[in-house]
Amino acid sequence: KAGVTQTPRYLIKTRGQQVTLSCSPISGHRSVSWYQQTPGQGLQFLFEYFSETQRNKGNFPGRFSGRQFSNSRSEMNVSTLELGDSALYLCASSLGRARGTQYFGPGTRLTVL
Amino acid sequence: GQQLNQSPQSMFIQEGEDVSMNCTSSSIFNTWLWYKQDPGEGPVLLIALYKAGELTSNGRLTAQFGITRKDSFLNISASIPSDVGIYFCAGPEYNTDKLIFGTGTRLQVFP
Numbered sequence: 001k002a003g004v005t006q007t008p009r010y011l012i013k014t015r016g017q018q019v020t021l022s023c024s025p026i027s028g029h030r031s032v033s034w035y036q037q038t039p040g041q042g043l044q045f046l047f048e049y050f051s052e053t054q055r056n057k058g059n060f061p062g063r064f065s066g067r068q069f070s071n072s073r074s075e076m077n078v079s080t081l082e083l084g085d086s087a088l089y090l091c092a093s094s095l096g097r098a099r100g101t102q103y104f105g106p107g108t109r110l111t112v113l
Numbered sequence: 114g115q116q117l118n119q120s121p122q123s124m125f126i127q128e129g130e131d132v133s134m135n136c137t138s139s140s141i142f143n144t145w146l147w148y149k150q151d152p153g154e155g156p157v158l159l160i161a162l163y164k165a166g167e168l169t170s171n172g173r174l175t176a177q178f179g180i181t182r183k184d185s186f187l188n189i190s191a192s193i194p195s196d197v198g199i200y201f202c203a204g205p206e207y208n209t210d211k212l213i214f215g216t217g218t219r220l221q222v223f224p
Contacts, residue, residue, distance in 0.1 A: 004155070033212065043156075043201065043214035056211050090155050092212075101146065102212060104155030 002027065004093050004105035012111045018079040021108045025072050025093030031055075032074040033102060034066060037088040046089075049074055050096075078110075086112045115140045115206050117215035125221045132189040134218040136202030145185040146203040146212075147176050156201055160187070192222050 005024045013019050025032050033056075034046040045058040049068035066076045072093075078085055088109050092102035119136050126132060136145070144163055148156035160171050162178035162185060169176055175188045185202055202215040 035212075035214075042216055043203075045211045045213070048211070056209055058211065092155075101158060101161050103158060104148075106153075107155050109153075 004091055004103055006089075006091050006105040006108050008108060009106065010109045010111075012113060013081050014113050015081055015083060017081050018077065019081060019110060021076045021089055021091075021110075023074045023076070023091030023093075023105060025074070025091075026103055029093035029095050029103075030072055031094045031096060031102075032068055032072065033092045033094075034074070034076050035090040035092065036060070037090055037107070038086075043090070046076070081112045083112050086110060115142070115204075115213050117202055117204065117213055119200075119202055119215040119218050121218060122216070123219040123221070125223065126192055128192060128194060128222055128224050130192055132192055132196070132220065133186065134188075134200060134220075135184060135186045136215050137184045138204075139183070140207065141182040142185075142204035143182070143207070144204050145176070145178050147174075147185070147187050148201045148203060148214075150199045150201065150217075152198075159200075189220075192220075194222050194224065196220060197222050 007022045031050045033048040035043050037043045048056040052068045063079045068074045088107045090107045092104045094102045146161050147159045150156040160176040165182050167178040173190045177186045199217045199219050201217050206213050
């Protein structure tokens with residue numbers, strides 16, 4: 001069974017631009033969660049989607065948004081990029097609600113110049 | 114919110130040695146997860162623990178769910194070079210189910 005895939009793997013943007021990241025969960029998994037990983041803050045929860053509905057949200061500004069499609073694929077959008085948004089963005093999927101076991105993708109490395 | 118503290122922050126050990134690391138919280142967790150992350154990759158699930166006192170092994174790895182439900186331990190026996198990476202503990206936050214990650218333990222293994 002294929003794992004979680006994320007595209008693109010690497011991205012370079014400039015301040016003020018917006019970016020969309022994509023995540024395809026493991027086949028049959030209905031929950032997708034997004035995380036931001038930085039050296040200073042570690043792994044921080046962004047949001048969780050289950051059956052196309054946002055079920056949980058972390059403490060990030062409204063510039064960070066996401067959505068989930070009927071096939072469980074998810075996208076994450078960051079508008080008006082700031083230098084501090086440079087990070088590894090990780091997507092994880094789980095069979096049901098993300099109460100425990102989650103499987104991560106390789107991440108998208110975003111660099112904001 | 115709940116926080117998870119891992120120790121040690123980093124370890125430098127010789128190949129063949131056993132390794133021990135732990136994860137503590139000031140509040141209760143009902144599930145403990147241990148992940149390993151290689152450079153440039155996403156975390157990979159190693160072991161999941163669902164019951165206080167549970168001891169679970171995965172090859173050379175053994176993890177335990179603390180009796181108080183406020184801590185967990187991960188042991189690696191007879192370390193090898195491919196054990197190098199960052200080890201994270203994680204657990205779902207009690208009232209929100211958001212997955213909280215520990216601060217990580219960076220493991221270096223030298224021959």
